[in-house]
Amino acid sequence: xxELEGRVALVTGAGRNIGRAIALELAAxxxxxxxxxxxxxxxxxxxAAEVDGLALLADVTDEAAVERMVAQALARFGRLxxxxxxxxxxxxxxxxVTSIILDGAWHCSTAAGPHLSKGGTGAIINIGGMxxxxxxxxxxxxxxxxxxxxxxxxxxxxxxxxxGVTVNCVVPGLIETARTSPSAHGDKVGPLGRRGTPQxxxxxxxxxxxxxxxxxxxxTLHVNGGAFTA
Numbered sequence: 001x002x003e004l005e006g007r008v009a010l011v012t013g014a015g016r017n018i019g020r021a022i023a024l025e026l027a028a029x030x031x032x033x034x035x036x037x038x039x040x041x042x043x044x045x046x047x048a049a050e051v052d053g054l055a056l057l058a059d060v061t062d063e064a065a066v067e068r069m070v071a072q073a074l075a076r077f078g079r080l081x082x083x084x085x086x087x088x089x090x091x092x093x094x095x096x097v098t099s100i101i102l103d104g105a106w107h108c109s110t111a112a113g114p115h116l117s118k119g120g121t122g123a124i125i126n127i128g129g130m131x132x133x134x135x136x137x138x139x140x141x142x143x144x145x146x147x148x149x150x151x152x153x154x155x156x157x158x159x160x161x162x163x164g165v166t167v168n169c170v171v172p173g174l175i176e177t178a179r180t181s182p183s184a185h186g187d188k189v190g191p192l193g194r195r196g197t198p199q200x201x202x203x204x205x206x207x208x209x210x211x212x213x214x215x216x217x218x219x220t221l222h223v224n225g226g227a228f229t230a
């Protein structure tokens with residue numbers, strides 16, 4: 001049996017790049033996957049078809065929309081076990097960026113939390129950013145929002161521990177993705193001499209969602225080839 005057989009995962013911002021890789025990896029582990037995006041219907045329909053999952057459009061900054069999304073997931077699958085808060089943007093106003101990255105993670109976590117706790121093996125994985133730990137010029141809104149995710153992770157880990165729900169943060173570093181804006185880290189590579197792949201980030205998410213990580217919570221795990229060492 002695959003380690004996530006029968007469980008249900010919700011992945012926000014899952015139309016492409018790291019989000020898509022996470023959806024595929026969780027499905028490969030046996031999970032049913034709910035694939036979310038704000039507006040990219042064609043992208044999430046494609047990913048949902050790949051994983052035989054459910055594509056749901058919802059703006060994670062809209063608390064009511066998030067509640068509806070969770071309700072739709074429960075109506076389809078009858079349970080929810082894993083939440084991956086991946087939705088993010090790197091350009092826009094302070095309010096736009098922080099509301100998607102940080103407020104969105106809060107809305108999704110509070111909507112999903114009561115349902116994650118029912119099985120005793122629930123997991124929330126927040127997807128952070130390396131610039132939150134290194135700093136970056138011209139990215140104060142992104143750095144602040146992603147730094148906030150680390151704090152949110154630690155706080156929720158305490159709040160949800162009595163219910164058997166683990167909460168961790170995975171921080172991708174220099175990853176080969178299709179971007180709409182330049183990387184804050186330019187063309188640099190880490191000590192391993194290459195950039196990582198979305199699949200390498202997804203593999204860590206799969207581990208944290210699975211039975212082998214039930215004693216890991218409140219942690220920040222970096223996937224960056226040594227470009228930043230905590």
